[in-house]
Amino acid sequence: MAQLLRDGLELGDLTVLVGENGTGKSTIIEAIAMAYGLGAEGGSVNGRDTTWVSGSPLHESLHLVRGAAASRWGYFLRAETMHGMFTYLQSSGPERNFHALSHGEAFWDILGTSRFDGDGLFVLDEPEAGLSFEAQLRLVALLLDLARRPGTQVLMATHSPILASVPGADLYELSGSGMARARWEELTMVDQHRRFLEAPERYLRHLME
Numbered sequence: 633m634a635q636l637l638r639d640g641l642e643l644g645d646l647t648v649l650v651g652e653n654g655t656g657k658s659t660i661i662e663a664i665a666m667a668y669g670l671g672a673e674g675g676s677v678n679g680r681d682t683t684w685v686s687g688s689p690l691h692e693s694l695h696l697v698r699g700a701a702a703s704r705w706g707y708f709l710r711a712e713t714m715h716g717m718f719t720y721l722q723s724s725g726p727e728r729n730f731h732a733l734s735h736g737e738a739f740w741d742i743l744g745t746s747r748f749d750g751d752g753l754f755v756l757d758e759p760e761a762g763l764s765f766e767a768q769l770r771l772v773a774l775l776l777d778l779a780r781r782p783g784t785q786v787l788m789a790t791h792s793p794i795l796a797s798v799p800g801a802d803l804y805e806l807s808g809s810g811m812a813r814a815r816w817e818e819l820t821m822v823d824q825h826r827r828f829l830e831a832p833e834r835y836l837r838h839l840m841e
Contacts, residue, residue, distance in 0.1 A: 649787075677706050
């Protein structure tokens with residue numbers, strides 16, 4: 633986090649953070665969302681659902697800069713708190729019964745509403761959870777559509793090589809040595825997935841031993 637506070641982070645139209653668990657992706661995503669005025673557990677700038685106070689205080693040290701005429705609308709989707717957000721949405725107004733849907737179906741219901749219309753800042757933390765291969769490809773198309781809208785910025789953290797492949801995205805790989813720009817084909821996770829798919833037995837043999 634020291635690097636972020638020291639050097640800042642220039643967000644493009646679409647910025648993607650990748651890296652192993654524990655490298656700080658979600659902490660950065662959460663802090664930027666909270667500094668923008670979004671709740672730590674997800675939702676819009678008007679949402680205030682809180683089931684457990686666990687947000688990092690990092691957002692208090694961040695200063696976001698957007699144009700004077702920029703939209704203040706935004707939405708934050710994070711996989712780990714979506715169940716609670718569905719309950720909050722259903723209790724606060726006439727909503728679909730999200731809990732009767734699969735995770736993927738409920739996710740697309742959220743994306744298909746006015747919450748993701750217009751411009752603003754849209755933040756997604758590991759949205760691939762519960763999404764099939766085809767659904768992830770659909771999300772790539774949606775991300776491209778969002779990023780092309782004037783005045784819109786998208787920030788996402790992901791473990792998915794599919795989502796990280798969005799054309800034109802600014803990719804940052806986080807590791808123990810910090811955060812650095814990278815190209816898709818250079819990402820550690822892309823290399824790992826490629827190696828596994830080429831010869832899964834090489835990895836599975838070690839697990840079974």
